[in-house]
Amino acid sequence: SNLLAEEGDGFMIAQARLGPGRIHHCMRTIGQCEVALSLMLDRGLNRTTFGKRTIDHDNVREQVALSRIEIDQARLLCLQTAWLIDQEGNRAARNAVSAIKVVAARLQTTVTNRAMQVFGAMGLTPDTPISYLWTWGRALQFIDGPDEVHLRTIARSVVRAHEKEGMPPAMPHSYKLSADLG
Known part of the structure; x- marks a missing residue:
């Protein structure tokens, strides 16, 4: 009497929400x-190391630049x-959802690890x-x-597409590769 759909459709409904839910995550x-x-x-900008602001060290600036680039890439994906x-x-x-799930989770550990480096030991504390x-x-x-499950899903799809069409699924059809490149 309090069913939202047909009896037995609960799993299907839950599965349908996974993609949009992962986008939210x-x-x-x-x-x-x-x-x-x-x-x-x-x-x-506020910490000094080796006589200058930490941000003025080239390796820190490189980490800032990489973080900015990778965050923007993840946002676009x-x-x-x-x-x-x-x-x-x-x-x-499905493959795109798996890809963003892997990319975003890995990115968070990467960017926060870089931030830990700039903070030094303080970055490890609850402060x-x-x-x-x-x-x-x-x-x-x-x-x-x-991540490994999502990577397997993507790889399986890429391999199948290549076996069927001879190209990765994201490649435009006008660039279809031939096995005979000679």
Whole structure:
């Protein structure tokens, strides 16, 4: 009497929500990466090491630049995945959803690890949110399916597409490769 759909359809309904749910997780994760980058910048601007601001060391600036680039890449992949779900549905976006799940979780540990480096030992303590962000990023690599499962899903699809069409699924058809390149 209190059913939302047909009896026995619960698993199907739950599965249909996984893709959009993972996009939500990825958006939140990207926001947490932005927090880690902001903390890294603030600390680098206000901490002095070896006689100059930490942010003025080339290796720290490189870490800031890499973080900015990778956060933007993850954001674009997340937006593309959301667009793909809107255009073609959850099933067509399965690989993209798996990709953003892996990318975002790994990115959070990467960016927060860089922030820990700029903070020094303080980054490991509960005095900053850095250690929490790192721990949560690491947990995300298991939550909603471990990265390895998502990578297997993507690889299986790429291999099948190559066997069937002779090219990776994302490659435009006009660039289809031939086995006979000679």
